[in-house]
Amino acid sequence: MSSSHSLLFTFFFILLLSTNALAFYLPGVAPRDYKEGELVEVHVNSLTPMMGGQQLKSVIPYDYYYKPFHFCVPKEKKSQPESLGSILFGDRIFNSPYELKMLKDNSCSVLCAENKVTIPAEDAKFINARISENYAINWLIDGLPAASIRKDLKTSEEFYSIGFELGDQKDQKLHNHYEIEISYHEHEKNYRVVGVTVVPSSRKYMNYKEAKDCNPTGGTLTLSTQSSNDVYYTYGVTWKLSTIAWATRWDNYLHTFDPRIHWFSLVNSIVIVLFLTGMVAMILLRALHKDISRYNQIDAQEDVQEDFGWKLVHGDVFRPPSHIMLLSVLLGSGAQLFFMTTITLIFAVLGFLSPSNRGSLATVMIIFYMLFGSVAGYTSARVYKTFGGESWKKNVFLTAFLFPMIIFTIFVVLNFFLVSAKSSGAVPASTLLAIIGLWFLISVPLCCIGSLFGFKKPRIEKPVRTNQIPRQIPDQVFYLRPIPSMLMGGVLPFGAIFIELYFIMNSIWGSKIYYLFGFAAMVFVILTITCSEVTILLCYFHLCAEDYHWSWRAFLTSGASGLYIFIYSIMYFLTRLQITSVTSTVIYFGWSGVMSLMFFVLTGTIGYFACLVFIRKIFMSIKVD
Structure with missing residues (x-):
């Protein structure tokens, strides 16, 4: 109970700091003084x-x-x-x-x-x-x-x-x-x-x-x-x-409609986290503790069965997953997005992204994304090497280009639609060249450097040995099959953020200023916790059902929240918009797709690494012959 109170206290303390940050203006922006008649x-x-x-x-x-x-x-x-x-x-x-x-x-x-x-x-x-x-x-x-x-x-x-x-x-x-x-x-x-x-x-x-x-x-x-x-x-x-x-002077522009909705969103998210924390704690403190105690019994007793439950898959749980190249590249891109989001929110909460600096939020996000190319390279290389990957050049190339190329291609296609509509939103060729320059001159070299350090590091040691012959997986009950379990797992992370998502989408499409970064930061923390806990919970159930294919399952379980975001964007389109032109429709769904894809990779990465830590911990705690 005390840990729950301390968690709530921490959240509200962060909110207090973030709201106080609004009273200070962006450092370095000086007021302009005028004389009469100037x-x-x-x-x-x-x-x-x-x-x-x-x-x-x-x-x-x-x-x-x-x-x-x-x-x-x-x-x-x-x-x-x-x-x-x-x-x-x-x-x-x-x-x-x-x-x-x-x-x-x-x-x-x-x-x-x-x-x-x-x-x-x-x-x-x-x-x-x-x-x-x-x-x-x-x-x-x-x-x-x-x-x-x-x-x-x-x-x-x-x-x-x-x-x-x-x-x-x-x-x-x-x-x-x-x-x-x-x-x-x-x-x-x-x-x-x-x-x-x-x-x-x-x-x-x-x-x-x-x-x-x-x-x-x-x-x-x-x-x-x-x-x-x-x-x-x-x-x-x-x-x-x-x-x-x-x-x-910006206070009148930063009006918040019914702030109680934001508080309701926060309380709703905290309730979800507390519920999941209780479930995970029950598993870790009760079921897992009993499992580990029984597995480690050394006294020979006839009624003790050494191998049962999740211990049965100890020889397969660290078997390299299929398509390890793609998984490692996506995990690298997800880590890059995670660090970009975290640092951007810290700057925003501290008041460094004032609305007086137009486009500062997007500019900072792009810069941090480029700088954290090193994180993408390092993460991808470590995962790929751990699972025995040997095509390191291909890994470096795909990490530097695959995910950014998908986003950039969509961006260029949408830009052609804006050009055809003669819109001011069409990005000039000079700006496109500047983005490409940032990508090739900053992000790609940093990604290569990160990959170099990642491949030089020794493989992450596995706590148990992997059998040569894969174990047969028994038939799974309906709710533990891939698609149902992913859909169930994606609901909770989406449920933690969907109310705040409404205000963010109003800001993006309704030309409104979003400046409640304190709420956004707390919701992001809650999202991270929710993704981690729901993935660990379902991973435990799968292991108990002797299904050791956890790598992609962990990534897709929490990543499925990106699918719910795209479904929500469809509902938003049908209820809040009256768009009839083809260009506007393509632009809306194009950027909604980009947002959903980035969210999918981000949350999938959080779920994977949470699951990896969990599995390593539990298999390090048991004795295996």
Whole structure:
């Protein structure tokens, strides 16, 4: 009972540290101070579909200056520097013609040097289609995203929802006037931006004079798909003094809907872990203890049978499994993913992955994945050598290229679909070359170095000798057969994470910020424990049933949770999305497949090594003639 209390205390202590980490801003990011009248730049980002309270209808982002939108372009268009992760997630940030000056209110300004934009009928169809799909305009002012003020229906609390609507989805009206309100904080006679909200509206100006005064007489603006449309873009600016400090300016953006759900998720996961821990403890403390005691009896008694139960398979349990090359390569890739995930979550919990650094999470994950190529090589080599593998060159090559090549191939295929859709999410050729460069110049050499150290190490000693002739495996009961046992084993790890998975998928597809890394870290710890315990539990049952083919079974048992994640993504698609286009469907299921595959390899590796440690321990504890 005391161990359970200490486990719970540890989890909640980590959560306390992680929530406190939110109060500190990312080290190295300094606030920008403005003088009165100083220009505050407005940067524009890709247009993305919004989910809001409605279902998502597309997953394809578009460049703000994509020609069919006909937004006003500055005299000198300049792209802004972006991180690798930001580019991969479809960000395309440019300067804009908006002119905002600190503390200078502006009731009405007209965009574009020519003052009027003509939208042809064909482009009007494109814009109306994006309005019906609830696309949002995304701006950045002093690094803060322009937001719409929303209200949480459960708590009635106001929060900032990133982006604002391209148009009125219900009435198909284009928003061409923007009321910009910027909150600022005074600091030592300087001023800092601490909040940006935009209220868009639709206004049909009949001429330039009306646009200049922001006084429309034509009502609202609906784009005609039969003839060209004359559109004036206007905006107003209001500056508002705020008590919000610069260090906490992201708090309004990081709104958590019903935090009790996260707590329920955590409690649900802990209950699963405690249940499995109790089951495993019962086996280890009772059944195994009795088994080992009986196996090690040295007094000759007629009623004592030396060989029964799992001891019967001692001569086969360390027999090399089939397809050892593939298994060792997958285990190497899984170890690489495990270390990448662990270190990334540690950095995130400590507050080093601020949302102000766009794409920082993805960038850090990619960098750590490349750096831990050495772990992949070392792990794969050790496993392969232990089971007597001799094709070491092939092992090194496959470890460095097989799994990354599968992911990269899917990525390139999905990129072609984005290119065909003329989406800003299409990764430029230069970025693809940069990724290939990281792969070949960092990951592959480190993998080779790790393999070199792995093959130089002596084989992992087996506690028992392996018989030359394989033992026949008796018929297994239904629930211990491969497919049923894998499906049963995969349910529990998935059950430990599925609620948090919902919020992560909302963040990925709904353009929301996920910043509850404290919960994510604890769920990952619980996932690791659950995968280990459920695999050990089923492994013990299989050994007692004289089935010694544990290697692939252990990998696939916990790895089956990846299958459940893909099934969950199908349910999410059917219930939360209203996607009809082929490109969006392919993109969604392509990335869902990648996520499920990576989760399969990660959890499978955790299950395998937990089972390996368990089997070595129990067979080292018995005496075998």
